[in-house]
Amino acid sequence: MVVTLRDVARAAGVSPATASRALSAPDLVAPARREHVQQVARELGYRPNRAARELITGRTGNLCLVVPDLENPFFAAVAKGVQARARALGFALLVADAEEDPRLESELVGHLGAQVDGVILCSPRMTDVELDRLGRDVLDDDVPLLLVNRLHAGLPSVVIDNADGIRQAVTHLYALGHRRIGYAGGPVGSWSDAQRRRGLEHASHGLRSIDVVDLGHFPPLFGGGVAAGDLVAASGVTAVLAHNDLLALGILSRLRARGVRVPEDVSVVGYDDIPAATLVSPTLTTVTVPLARLGRAAVDLLIEAGSVPTATESALTSAERARHTAPATALGSDRENAGPPSVLIGVELVVRASTGVASAQSSAAGG
Amino acid sequence: MVVTLRDVARAAGVSPATASRALSAPDLVAPARREHVQQVARELGYRPNRAARELITGRTGNLCLVVPDLENPFFAAVAKGVQARARALGFALLVADAEEDPRLESELVGHLGAQVDGVILCSPRMTDVELDRLGRDVLDDDVPLLLVNRLHAGLPSVVIDNADGIRQAVTHLYALGHRRIGYAGGPVGSWSDAQRRRGLEHASHGLRSIDVVDLGHFPPLFGGGVAAGDLVAASGVTAVLAHNDLLALGILSRLRARGVRVPEDVSVVGYDDIPAATLVSPTLTTVTVPLARLGRAAVDLLIEAGSVPTATESALTSAERARHTAPATALGSDRENAGPPSVLIGVELVVRASTGVASAQSSAAGG
DNA sequence: TCGATGAATGAATGCGATTTCAGCACGTTC
DNA sequence: GAACGTGCTGAAATCGCATTCATTCATCGA
Structure with a gap:
């Protein structure tokens, strides 16, 4: 029923060893014979048995x-x-x-x-x-074990430039005149949240008369953003950075529901640039990550x-x-x-419709 | 380095055969011996080699x-x-x-x-x-090969009730007074689109003086909806059914951009109830599928x-x-x-904010 | 011309489990 | 007491492939 290497070898008139080599170590076999074996294998529809190969090589593919x-x-x-x-x-x-x-x-x-x-x-x-x-x-x-979005001694990893993304976002908001900015963080133990907080602190140190308000930790989901939205409204900030887009979208939704206009009253910035960020209105200014x-x-x-x-x-x-x-x-x-x-x-801020010039009114309310 | 079944057998003082049975066919081994082997295996941290097992059983897990x-x-x-x-x-x-x-x-x-x-x-x-x-x-x-969302002779499958979802949606729109309803379809070869068209036809046959407008086939993505949006506006319908939510969201976005109000001027219904359906404004009326x-x-x-x-x-x-x-x-x-x-x-219509009573104005424009 | 080198091949081994198959001890039945 | 099931166990045979080792044969240098 199923074609095995022995079948190929027999049909090609060579030993199993040669057939094996012709297919997986072609250099070791004389060209003419190699071609022939490969041809026969193709005709018979030979498919190597992965388990057998794995058993002997130790690699699974x-x-x-x-x-x-x-x-x-x-x-x-x-x-x-x-x-x-x-x-x-x-x-x-x-x-x-x-x-x-x-x-x-x-x-x-x-x-x-x-x-x-x-x-x-x-x-x-x-x-x-x-x-x-x-x-x-x-x-x-x-x-080998590799980590994505987390650094750990002894393990290789791929991480996004959290601090730089935050820096770009803060710079953007500062340039729009925002001086009192909220941060809606991710879960307590989150490594990337810690990174972003550090980046936020670092970025704000370089800017005059800026005020960063820590709104706390939230589940990085839409629902978390809904909760965060109320804190945003209560905190008197004119702009808010969210730990990620889902959180930002939740904030957006909650603010709209409470009659707070975005970006006229409050600007909102997300992180990640998930597809939904362009589906909502206003479209979300966010840090795009080439995922x-x-x-x-x-x-x-x-x-x-x-x-x-x-x-x-x-x-x-x-x-x-x-x-x-x-x-x-x-x-x-x-x-x-x-x-x-x-x-x-590397990451990059994409400015969309959820951020705008800080309003005098809100600024006054915040100050 | 790595513990093999032979090691377990040796340590337990039994043959490899018995060790194997004690672990994977316990009934065949005398209780005392079985316990002992299992105990030894645990202590040694034995982990069966999947490749070896697969090679002989033919199953991969x-x-x-x-x-x-x-x-x-x-x-x-x-x-x-x-x-x-x-x-x-x-x-x-x-x-x-x-x-x-x-x-x-x-x-x-x-x-x-x-x-x-x-x-x-x-x-x-x-x-x-x-x-x-x-x-x-x-x-x-x-x-075995199983199909999701497609029927095919000779193959088992799991499909959603496309026709019934459409029926629910049409009934809902009809009850809201809509008489001229557009359908923005999925890709040409799509099996589920064919099902939904059939369901649409069937459902509309049962309703008096209803007019179904085929807006054509679109890629079932946000971008496809943007294109469909213009056709919706041009067709004079008071409501539109989209082949799926992404398409519906694109339509929503395009209508908004053109100043068409949803649901005041046009009602929109999606299909699937993806998470983004509740992230947008107005939230999307859609057919929820328990994915x-x-x-x-x-x-x-x-x-x-x-x-x-x-x-x-x-x-x-x-x-x-x-x-x-x-x-x-x-x-x-x-x-x-x-x-x-x-x-x-089975599927179920969830009514949200993107559908409303048919407006007299649009009705007039359509009629 | 002869030994040496190297390329090409085949026979045989083993990876680590499962699974016959046969053997053994024991109890049961006629 | 002979014949026969029953319950457990171990020796050995796979499963399909890669790879080591030995062998053959042609080629080359001296």
Whole structure:
């Protein structure tokens, strides 16, 4: 029924060893014979059995991606990029949704890590100790683990330039005349939220007479934004930075419901630039993150860091690979003992309709 | 380094055969011995090698999901449901994004089909002949293929009740006084679009003096809706049904840009109820589809139809499984020779702010 | 012309599990 | 007491492929 390598070998009149080589190490076989075997294999519709190959080589040809929530457009975009790049390199992709649960995250990494050549863990909620344990004890030593949107000693990672995005947003608002700016943060333990807070502090230090109001921590979802919206209205700020777009959209919605006009009364800035940011009215000014590129870079770095051989014949050359992820900046790779490499993905503010000149009225109310 | 079954056997003082049985067919081993082996395995941290197991059993413990676009919230929601159910049954899930390309779709099914126990193909764009070929030639006979949102002879499927959703929407609009209703369709070859057109025709036949205007076919994306918006304005309809929410949101946006008020001048109804439907203003009246349930039902039916043994010890009981997918209606499973079973997922209109009473003015303009 | 080098090939091994198959001890039945 | 099931166990045979090792044969240098 199913065609095996022996069948090919028999049909081609060679030994299984030669057939194997003709297909997966062509240089070792005389050209004429090689062609013949390949031809026969094609005619018979031979498909190598992955399990058998894996059993002997130890490599699966699979990568694994763990995200907190597949339905969240941020992670969906990353997943898309990861999937595309993985396939281009000949890998299949196992995707797991951790349902925002740190414990499930580790469990998934543990389970899936056993049957893949590398793991990409996206925006992990888990603690640093747990992360350490994963890298050390849970995964086999030859299964590299890469973090997206989080830095951790000893693990390679791909992160976005959180601080710079905030800086651009603050600068934009300052230029529009805003002097009292609110920040609606993400969850308490969030690494990227800590980064953004730091960037916010740093950026505001350089500006005269600016006042930053911490509105607190919120679930990075639409519902969180609804709650945040009331605090925005109560705080007397003329502009608000949200930890991400979903939060910003929630704020937008709540402000509208309360009759606060955007951007006339309050300006709102998001982060991530998810598709919905252009679907609403006013369209959302936000920090655009090249999420697909982020995903691609993650795969490339994972392969590189773990020195995982690409899975198939159709793997792109490394030159091509570099081209795909070009504009990213390598962190630490120029220092000699830099440990695992990290890639920093640049971001860019896109100004849309949710930000405008600070109104005198609101300014007065705020001051 | 890595603990193998032989190690466990040696440490427990039994043969590899007994060790194997103690772990994966406990009934065959004397209770005392069984406990002992299991204990030793736990202490040694034994993890069975999936490749070795697969090689001999022929089962991988993986399922595969192919979708046109992971970033599309419709497919993201389905993927989430599929993933959750697969994991609950002990399967890992390979996810592939076909980039809206029918050829890539088949290629992915071919590639991934070789390393999974079942394939779920979501809203395939491919032709019926191609679908036939997949089921017959490409996949191994013991790898079941299930379709989501498409019916095809010989293949099990999970579909949503397209016609009924349209019927509910039309009835709603009719009750609001709309007599001239536009339909902005999906892509030309789309199976679900054909279903909805049929449902539309059928529903309108039952209603007096109703006029349905076919606005044509559009890409089921925001951009398609922008184009459709102009046709809506030009057609003199007082209400429009869109093939899906993204399209509806595009229409909404375009109408607003042109100064057409929703719902005062024109009512808009979407389909799917994606998250963004409640993020916009006015919030979108739409047909809500329980996508996560759809995904879960797909997995269950796939397992059942292919009689794929669930992968692990932690599989839920069939009672539990039934509970998860309860409100779905089985199609054809009560006919004796019904062929592969299909499940019909019910839908429900949710009325929000984008539909209202038909205005006399627009009615006049339309009539 | 002869030994040495190297390319091309085939026989055989093993990856780590599952699964016959046969054997053994024990109890039951005629 | 012989014959026969029953319950557990271990030896050994796969599963499909990659790879080591040995062999053959042609080629080359001296």
